[in-house]
Amino acid sequence: MRSLRLSITLFILLLTVAAGAAAQSINGIITKVGSQEPVPFVNIGVPGKAVGTVADEQGRYRLSVAAPTDTVRISSIGFRPRRLTVQALLTQPNVQLTEDAVALREVKVKAKGYFRRTRTLGISTNSENSTITLAATDLGAEIGTVISLKHKPTKVLNANFNVAYNRAGALKFRVNLYRLLPNGKPSMEKLVQRDIIVTSSVAKGPITVDLTADQLILDDDFFLALEWIGGADAAKVTNALAFSASIGYTNNDLYIRTTSQGTWERQSAGAYLAGMQPRASFYVTVQD
Structure with a gap:
């Protein structure tokens, strides 16, 4: 005993x-x-x-x-x-x-006639019926999707994130554009060498961020993400914020991570929708 x-x-x-x-x-x-x-x-x-x-x-x-x-x-x-x-x-x-020297991107000079067509890349539908939430455990939770280029090179003009509903109030986000790894997942390498910070109280509709000053000209598909960095708390962000979404067969892979520098998890539509993928309504306006 x-x-x-x-x-x-x-x-x-x-x-x-x-x-x-x-x-x-x-x-x-x-x-x-x-x-x-x-x-x-x-x-x-x-x-x-x-x-x-x-x-x-x-x-x-x-x-x-x-x-x-x-x-x-x-x-x-x-x-x-x-x-x-x-x-x-x-x-x-x-x-x-310690501050680090930032390697400037090569400036590409194109002949007249380049970048005349303006188009939208990604998913631009705005719906309250089909949504996806950002499951956050702490600051740095992030959601994003692969953006596939139609033509190369492509100049990125702005980034857009369609909010289905926001009941959490003013939230602070960072917009990230990542280079893709060979396996199609986002890498740690960011394509824009500045912090793109936006505070938004948008209750429904697009959060639009102007990227024209960055002169971002790309030759490869990339990953567009929105990172929560302030405002409210993790529980409120998880339960009171959602983005418009849809289901389809197109190759717009959707990934989420629950906190800063966590593992990216690819989102699935489930076995009953085999072959279909959930797609966040994130898109860019470009010229090519």
């Missing part, structure tokens, strides 16, 4: 320790090396796991962690990414990033 009580006590103690470890959080600030100037909207997370967040406009972040041996990746456009263990962050939660 004594042995049984000891085992139960030890089991409860282990559960308590595990719960305490799972509940740990790190609070810190991300700044520039040399200037101590805060770096806004930095992505912070354990790659491949649902552990991540995004720093606010003042570089402040709060990261919920569990395993001290996990490696956290800290990244922002224009800075060298850093990788630190959870244990290192617990010891020193304030992190400095």
